[in-house]
């Protein structure tokens with residue numbers, strides 16, 4: 069019999085990475101609240117996970133890009149004291165290059181990848197901090213670290229999730245709450261169902277990705293990049309970034325700019 073951990077609320081549970089999280093968390097003994105728009109898929113998954121793992125599984129059908137749907141999930145997180153883990157996996161890639169001007173598609177993507185994820189993380193941070201326990205897993209992407217002309221807003225949304233998670237950790241870790249940002253590379257799910265013309269060597273199976281991410285979670289990693297062998301490589305990037313901090317806000321401009329102005333006068 070698996071240990072009891074409380075309830076995990078998993079967004080994007082109707083497909084891909086979120087669906088795998090639901091399976092693995094149920095196997096660990098978590099009860100589940102599965103969030104997505106596809107009621108049929110959620111219902112089928114809920115029945116099968118409950119039967120397979122002997123846990124309580126409930127579907128919460130909600131469109132996270134819609135204010136009413138999002139509020140319903142926020143209310144659940146806020147009011148259900150059994151919830152001990154939020155997995156923010158819902159997300160989409162859309163809009164294409166900014167120069168295509170697909171404004172509605174860009175907004176729909178940002179509503180889920182940025183606005184919904186932030187609001188749910190905030191509610192969870194508030195209630196978990198008050199209880200002095202709980203965990204928040206945010207699905208970012210390796211694209212957080214890669215500039216991409218064809219998916220600029222998607223990449224930026226994932227850079228946002230990474231940045232949000234790093235700052236959120238500073239806020240809630242002292243209050244007993246664990247935060248993890250997961251940065252998968254290409255992962256075999258319906259999101260990249262056409263394979264996107266990618267070689268097999270750069271695409272990970274979703275079950276291997278989620279198992280690696282959960283191993284990172286178990287070891288308390290703040291940032292998990294499932295394919296990265298040496299965490300020192302990421303730590304070096306973080307340290308390089310921190311090297312800039314003493315230079316980012318000073319009372320006077322850098323001499324190279326004032327010298328340029330003086331020579332132009």
Ligand SMILES: NC(=O)c1ccc[n+]([C@@H]2O[C@H](COP(=O)([O-])OP(=O)(O)OC[C@H]3O[C@@H](n4cnc5c(N)ncnc54)[C@H](OP(=O)(O)O)[C@@H]3O)[C@@H](O)[C@H]2O)c1
Nearest residue numbers: 080082083084085104105106132158159209254255257259
């Ligand atoms: N696959 C990759 O290569 C990859 C790589 C790095 C990061 N990621 C990230 O991992 C996360 C999961 O991606 P995936 O590959 O599992 O994609 P997926 O198979 O397409 O699943 C996306 C999930 O998001 C949910 N979703 C999308 N829009 C929603 C909305 N408006 N309201 C509620 N739920 C919504 C979908 O549920 P419904 O359709 O039922 O609403 C679905 O369950 C995403 O955040 C993605 O950016 C994926």
